[in-house]
Amino acid sequence: MQKVERPKTLKESALTSLRDAITSNTLKPGTRLVERTLCETMGVSRTVVRECIRHLESERLVHGIPNSGFVVASISDSEAREIYEIRALLEGAAVKACSKVITSEVISQLYAIHDDIALYLEKDDIKTALKLTTSFYELIFKTGEKHVAWVLVEQLNSRISRLRAFTLNSEGRKTAGPKDLYDLVKALEEHNPERAVEICERHLRQAYEIAVQIDKGTKL
Known part of the structure; x- marks a missing residue:
């Protein structure tokens, strides 16, 4: 028997919608979150909207301004640098451990996900x-x-996705990014931890350099 997935609640659906709008840069940094507008756009109550905003505040995607409500938060250069540094440490450890135990089944799954990402x-x-x-x-x-490490990554995932969205919109990144992921899977398939860590670090270094260049012209 297949596991039956629990249907999303109205709040969960609204939270996903609002989070996606922020991480994809549809709602840009500094944009004021007007409750009435969000209610009308998503077709939910003010109670749901307020719960979503509070949740996103905990993810550091929005922040409150006294007497002005909430706005979409920006990511400073120092915060972006620290996020990439943390990613390098956690992802480097993960790919190194993965390369030693990875199976042909997991390799096939990673190649398939890579193909979908590129598509x-x-x-x-x-x-x-x-x-x-x-x-x-x-x-x-x-x-x-690396289950504990993944919990830490999940706590940063909203801001990681937001940085990824910025870098993916830069020239050449839509092809360079998937190429790095393909090379990473290849290194894992060859059980080559040093090569896997090297590719992971290069991928993150290039992504950070792109993010810094973007930040010169627009808020992250």
Whole structure:
């Protein structure tokens, strides 16, 4: 018997919708979150909207301004740098552990997810590509039994996805990013931890450099 998935509640659906709007940059940093507008757009009550905003505040995607309500938060250069540094440490450990125990079944799954990521990026469907990228790394972390590390990554995932969305919109990144992921799977398939860590670090370094360049012209 297959596991029956629990249907999403109205709040969960609204939270996903609002989070996606922020991480995809549809709602840009500094945008004021007007409750009435959000209620009308998503077709939910003010109670649901307020719960969603409070949840996103805990994820550091929005922040409150006294007497002005909530706005979409920006990510400073120092915060972006620290996020990439943390990712490098956690992902480096995960790919290293994964490379030692990975099976042909998991390798096939990673290649399949990679193909889907490349396909959706080609279609300019950034939202789906971001969700697939999260699944890609989740599989690597859990295969390497880095479960606590993945919990830490999940706490940063909203801001990680937001940074990814910014970098994926830069010239050449939609092809360079998937190429790095393919090379990473290849290194894992060859059980080459040093190569896997090297690719992971290079991928993150290039992503951070792109994010810094973007930040010069627009808020992250």
